[in-house]
Amino acid sequence: MATKIVNKEIRYEGGREGLLSGLGIFYLVISIITCFVAVVLAVLALNRNPDESLLWIALGIGSLIPGITSYIFCGALADVLRLLKKLAGEKYGGTVSQPDLMEYQTTICSQCGTSVNPSDSLCYRCQAVFKTNSGEQAIGEDSK
Ligand SMILES: [Zn+2]
Numbered sequence: 001m002a003t004k005i006v007n008k009e010i011r012y013e014g015g016r017e018g019l020l021s022g023l024g025i026f027y028l029v030i031s032i033i034t035c036f037v038a039v040v041l042a043v044l045a046l047n048r049n050p051d052e053s054l055l056w057i058a059l060g061i062g063s064l065i066p067g068i069t070s071y072i073f074c075g076a077l078a079d080v081l082r083l084l085k086k087l088a089g090e091k092y093g094g095t096v097s098q099p100d101l102m103e104y105q106t107t108i109c110s111q112c113g114t115s116v117n118p119s120d121s122l123c124y125r126c127q128a129v130f131k132t133n134s135g136e137q138a139i140g141e142d143s144k
Contacts, residue, residue: 017081018093024074031067035060 038060045052075097085092107118112126121130 015081015085015091015093017078017085020074020078020081021094024071024078027074028067028071031063031065034063034067038063 038056042053042056042060045056078094079097082092082094082096086096105118106115107120108115109123109126109128109130111128112123114123114125116123116130122128123130
């Protein structure tokens with residue numbers, strides 16, 4: 001028989017950092033809506049006046065830039081506040097943004113350290129002959 005586990009956690013929302021994040025999202029949404037409206041107006045003006053159509057497209061793209069910029073800056077400022085509050089041991093709303101982790105794989109020759117193609121059977125620099133795939137060694141923090 002399984003039992004139900006109740007998880008209780010307290011989440012603190014709000015604070016200036018929450019407002020800043022919200023403001024950034026607000027600007028982003030407004031700029032996306034403006035861009036959408038501008039594209040619609042551009043399509044409507046296409047038959048009537050192609051020059052006006054171009055102007056609307058330029059305005060639409062132009063509205064996206066400040067929107068995205070303020071989204072990034074508000075988010076960054078909110079992150080700074082969160083980190084400062086975290087350091088000071090205060091409660092903070094939201095989460096500190098984390099970098100995206102990307103895994104890169106490189107293959108090097110064990111003899112001379114030159115980077116080689118994974119499919120190579122011979123090192124082009126020191127001419128060492130590589131073992132088959134089973135002989136490959138994985139190095140790195142993530143290897144298990
Ligand atoms: Zn080599």
